[in-house]
Amino acid sequence: MILYSLILVQALLVLASGNATSTRESAWNGHIAPGSDKPSRFLPYYVPPGTKSYDSSSPFVHYTGTWIDSFSPAYVHNTLRWTESIGSSVSFTFHGTGIEMFGNVDRSHGSSDVFMDGRKVKTVDSWSDYARQQQRIFWDYNLPYGKHTIKVINIGKGHGMMGNSVLDVDAFVVTKGTADEGQTPVNASLALETPSRRTLISPEWTLQQKGVTGVAAMQLAIISPSHAIIFDKVEHNPLTLDGHPAWAALYNLKTHAVKPLTMQSNSFCAGGTFLSNGTFINVGGNPVVSHKTSAADFGDLDGLQAIRIFEPCNSENVDKCDIYENHSRVRMATPRWYPTVVRISDGSAMIIGGSKKGGWNNNATVNNPTIEYWPPKSINGSNGMPIHLPFLVDTLNSNLFPIAFALPDGRMFMAANRDAMIYDWQRNQEQRLPRIPNGVRVTYPMAGTGLLLPLSPQNDYAPEVLLCGGSTIDDQKPGYEISSQDPASSQCSRIALTPKGIAEGWQVEQMPQARMMPDAVLLPTGDIIIINGARTGISGYGNVKDQVGMSNADNPVLTPVLYKPSAPEGQRFSSQGMQSSSIPRLYHSVATLTPNGDIMVAGSNPNLDRSEIKYGTEYRVEWFGPPYMKMKRPVIVGAPGKILFGQTLKFIVNLPASPKGAPDIKVVLMDLGFVTHTVHANSRSVYLVASLLDDGETIEVTGPPSGNIYPPGPGWIFIVVDGVPSTGSEIMVGDGKGPKVDRAALNNMLKKTKVDQYEASKKSKKSKKGKKLHSGSK
Ligand SMILES: *[C@@H]1O[C@H](CO)[C@@H](O)[C@H](O)[C@H]1NC(C)=O
Ligand SMILES: *[C@@H]1O[C@H](CO)[C@@H](O)[C@H](O)[C@H]1NC(C)=O
Ligand SMILES: *[C@@H]1O[C@H](CO)[C@@H](O)[C@H](O)[C@H]1NC(C)=O
Ligand SMILES: *[C@@H]1O[C@H](CO)[C@@H](O)[C@H](O)[C@H]1NC(C)=O
Ligand SMILES: *[C@@H]1O[C@H](CO)[C@@H](O)[C@H](O)[C@H]1NC(C)=O
Ligand SMILES: *[C@@H]1O[C@H](CO)[C@@H](O)[C@H](O)[C@H]1NC(C)=O
Numbered sequence: 001m002i003l004y005s006l007i008l009v010q011a012l013l014v015l016a017s018g019n020a021t022s023t024r025e026s027a028w029n030g031h032i033a034p035g036s037d038k039p040s041r042f043l044p045y046y047v048p049p050g051t052k053s054y055d056s057s058s059p060f061v062h063y064t065g066t067w068i069d070s071f072s073p074a075y076v077h078n079t080l081r082w083t084e085s086i087g088s089s090v091s092f093t094f095h096g097t098g099i100e101m102f103g104n105v106d107r108s109h110g111s112s113d114v115f116m117d118g119r120k121v122k123t124v125d126s127w128s129d130y131a132r133q134q135q136r137i138f139w140d141y142n143l144p145y146g147k148h149t150i151k152v153i154n155i156g157k158g159h160g161m162m163g164n165s166v167l168d169v170d171a172f173v174v175t176k177g178t179a180d181e182g183q184t185p186v187n188a189s190l191a192l193e194t195p196s197r198r199t200l201i202s203p204e205w206t207l208q209q210k211g212v213t214g215v216a217a218m219q220l221a222i223i224s225p226s227h228a229i230i231f232d233k234v235e236h237n238p239l240t241l242d243g244h245p246a247w248a249a250l251y252n253l254k255t256h257a258v259k260p261l262t263m264q265s266n267s268f269c270a271g272g273t274f275l276s277n278g279t280f281i282n283v284g285g286n287p288v289v290s291h292k293t294s295a296a297d298f299g300d301l302d303g304l305q306a307i308r309i310f311e312p313c314n315s316e317n318v319d320k321c322d323i324y325e326n327h328s329r330v331r332m333a334t335p336r337w338y339p340t341v342v343r344i345s346d347g348s349a350m351i352i353g354g355s356k357k358g359g360w361n362n363n364a365t366v367n368n369p370t371i372e373y374w375p376p377k378s379i380n381g382s383n384g385m386p387i388h389l390p391f392l393v394d395t396l397n398s399n400l401f402p403i404a405f406a407l408p409d410g411r412m413f414m415a416a417n418r419d420a421m422i423y424d425w426q427r428n429q430e431q432r433l434p435r436i437p438n439g440v441r442v443t444y445p446m447a448g449t450g451l452l453l454p455l456s457p458q459n460d461y462a463p464e465v466l467l468c469g470g471s472t473i474d475d476q477k478p479g480y481e482i483s484s485q486d487p488a489s490s491q492c493s494r495i496a497l498t499p500k501g502i503a504e505g506w507q508v509e510q511m512p513q514a515r516m517m518p519d520a521v522l523l524p525t526g527d528i529i530i531i532n533g534a535r536t537g538i539s540g541y542g543n544v545k546d547q548v549g550m551s552n553a554d555n556p557v558l559t560p561v562l563y564k565p566s567a568p569e570g571q572r573f574s575s576q577g578m579q580s581s582s583i584p585r586l587y588h589s590v591a592t593l594t595p596n597g598d599i600m601v602a603g604s605n606p607n608l609d610r611s612e613i614k615y616g617t618e619y620r621v622e623w624f625g626p627p628y629m630k631m632k633r634p635v636i637v638g639a640p641g642k643i644l645f646g647q648t649l650k651f652i653v654n655l656p657a658s659p660k661g662a663p664d665i666k667v668v669l670m671d672l673g674f675v676t677h678t679v680h681a682n683s684r685s686v687y688l689v690a691s692l693l694d695d696g697e698t699i700e701v702t703g704p705p706s707g708n709i710y711p712p713g714p715g716w717i718f719i720v721v722d723g724v725p726s727t728g729s730e731i732m733v734g735d736g737k738g739p740k741v742d743r744a745a746l747n748n749m750l751k752k753t754k755v756d757q758y759e760a761s762k763k764s765k766k767s768k769k770g771k772k773l774h775s776g777s778k
Helices: 002-016 187-193 195-200 499-504 743-752 757-769
Strands: 029-032 039-041 051-055 061-064 068-071 079-083 089-096 098-105 111-116 119-125 132-140 146-156 167-169 171-175 206-212 219-222 227-231 248-252 258-260 271-274 280-283 307-310 340-343 349-352 370-374 403-406 412-416 419-424 429-432 448-452 464-469 491-496 507-510 519-522 528-531 534-541 551-556 561-563 589-593 599-603 620-625 635-638 648-654 665-671 674-676 679-681 684-688 690-692 698-702 713-721 729-733
Touching (some): 089 098, 089 171, 271 679, 340 403, 412 464, 448 519, 491 499, 648 713
Parallel strands (some): 271 340
Antiparallel strands (some): 098 171, 248 258, 412 419, 519 528, 534 551, 599 620, 635 648, 648 698, 665 684, 674 679, 690 698
16 A cells, blocks of 8 residues: 555656656657647546446445545546455446446556456456556447446456556446447348348348457558558547557457557558558558547647558567658658558559648648659659649549559559549659549549459450449538438449540449448459448538538448449349348448458448447447358468569469369459558459469469559469359569669658648747647548
8 A cells, every 4th residue: 555655656756747758658648738838648538429437436336345545636536446455346337338447557556357247358457667547447349238247356466566456446438339239230221221132131141240440440451361450540549558549450350359559640541552562551641639629639740741661560470560650761742631542563652642631621722632652753853752643633622532543554543523534653644534424423522432343364454443432412512511411322433444445435333222432342253342331421520411420421321232343234233142230331431351251341430539429439340251251162272472473383272172073263363452431542353374283283373464464562362263262362472572762762852841741830830820720630
């Protein structure tokens, strides 16, 4: 007790002087909030809309054993209850779907066992080298709706040091949830959406809800056979790191474990890609979240010009994998919120468009109608500086997160708003394409989705692009003239990017349901699953009439639809055999193919900060299993880890017996892409020249002919036998070297541009006008 008090006093002194900082956490403790000269600390305790807080002194919280009351303005409701007696416990019965427990952490604290409804679920350790208050000691947001009891028993033994046996209770926060949200598929909405298909439902597709992401899954990429990387924005996520919420994480696809990542800057609405050496970059974002927008000073850095580096992390043990940022040497020339990033034929990243600060719809004032590259290049003398793109001026307003795909002739397809073009980046020339028919807008905030259809040597890699969903709402309208009930578009527009195809123009088809913010995911079979989104409204939150919670969209589409690009027109869409989800996936949701062959669906967060009212912040993950998941699948027994362009290598396979005699074997090289805001950047399927040798177990596979067909970098090989794919085998395409670095262009860019110029401009404006500006919130 005495020891505890001493440590507490010491810790408070250290905090008061701002010296609880280490270089590692300089962004978190001792951060000086705008408009203040005192170092402040971040307190994870937060009561989102739709939750209820119960203080340690609440009569609903029951204690057994020896507990002591402490009083301090640093505690929730000024009170905290603590024990250092082993075996003392606290229990609390609540109704809802989630529970969090908050308390102090420091060197005097130890471990405790957490029981949920009588079952031990976790041992938590509240020992910490740093003294911090209002920390999230335990959380679970994934409980079935109903009555639960949490019991936490002090077990002491923490870090094996003297005195570390303290357990605190400061507050519990209960996520109330609703009975119909979550656990069982909602029958009624299924019937509403697809009345004619109800009878056709067979158990062929599977749908499982398993795992929680800990940070909202706004951006996602598969980084290895075992992990996905998730980027969110700065907000009150439950996953905590060094005393503050995490806003990036690694998600284990097999165990569903999450590891928080250290990220300095605000990645809100960033883009991303792998480079040719397998390094992943996350690009752009938003300014510092200020207390005005989120009632908290998170201590983040300006992310508008950020390039965040995530080096290859291919082991199942991800302990050492983290994000590197240093804006003084690794950054963009200009601020970009909502940029699209695409890997091009030389293995570097093309960074397209965005706006210069956060806001709602793009406009001429905030537009950044340029392209830049990482590493920087010199094109027609640009010497590392951004290159103007008239297309991004002509497509205002609704042109953020352009849809872009590298084409087999080395040029770049781009769609924004109602328009499309092909960009020759080497010559800086645009070739405009016919306008998307019927006034449909396809980019944020009128977001549709797009894919490059699978490329095949059989037609000399003739590219075809498919755009689905979006809206016909006038993008000059202010938010208050748009409603969350305005219908979305059901149109899919498809064009072959050959001289003949361009002359014929866009071919139009209708999805069975209209969709705003759909995700389109390429399957190894060559089919596409269209999933997520809403039947009405637009992307974003907090902008339009009839918001639901803060959501600009309503009427979630809960049933995916399969699109078969090679089927005859009129027979391409089907939801046969698919189950409906009960989880709305609206703004800030994602879907991706996994190496396993199923579809991971996560996210949905049309909110400024974490919310638990309709439509809240969704941390639950769902897995859609195509029928092939349950069939006997081909197995890749031996595979090379790397393939050069045009190189022929052997894959050893174990093929299921083919009913028809000679099996139909296809080998497809896939980029699973980087998904955010319905843009599936870099998603790609390329059929490879392949033949099965007479031994029946060796397939000779020839790498893609060039970086135009498949930009050099990581990919996945699937062997598809009679329409049934193997799991994906990870492969490096090309020599695995990094993109060429033009030192002169890089140095010129660093010399001529400012670090984090948006924050810098705020400071100078503030000192000039003596007025505090707050960062863009959306
Ligand atoms: C805090 O840190 C600074 C810089 O390291 C040092 O000069 C100062 O004495 C420290 N203050 C306390 C109270 O430890
Ligand atoms: C759906 O509704 C039908 C008929 O109303 C019922 O028999 C079935 O059990 C329901 N299924 C689920 C998953 O609720
Ligand atoms: C960031 O880069 C600058 C310039 O190269 C360097 O001086 C500085 O030490 C770097 N900072 C960190 C934390 O790596
Ligand atoms: C342009 O967008 C910014 C950011 O949303 C906003 O602050 C500004 O008012 C807009 N300007 C016009 C002319 O609409
Ligand atoms: C850029 O340079 C290429 C030759 O390198 C030239 O063909 C092209 O016309 C130039 N484009 C512009 C816009 O200057
Ligand atoms: C890959 O290339 C990029 C860009 O030059 C570089 O930042 C990164 O460190 C490289 N990664 C590896 C693993 O060499």
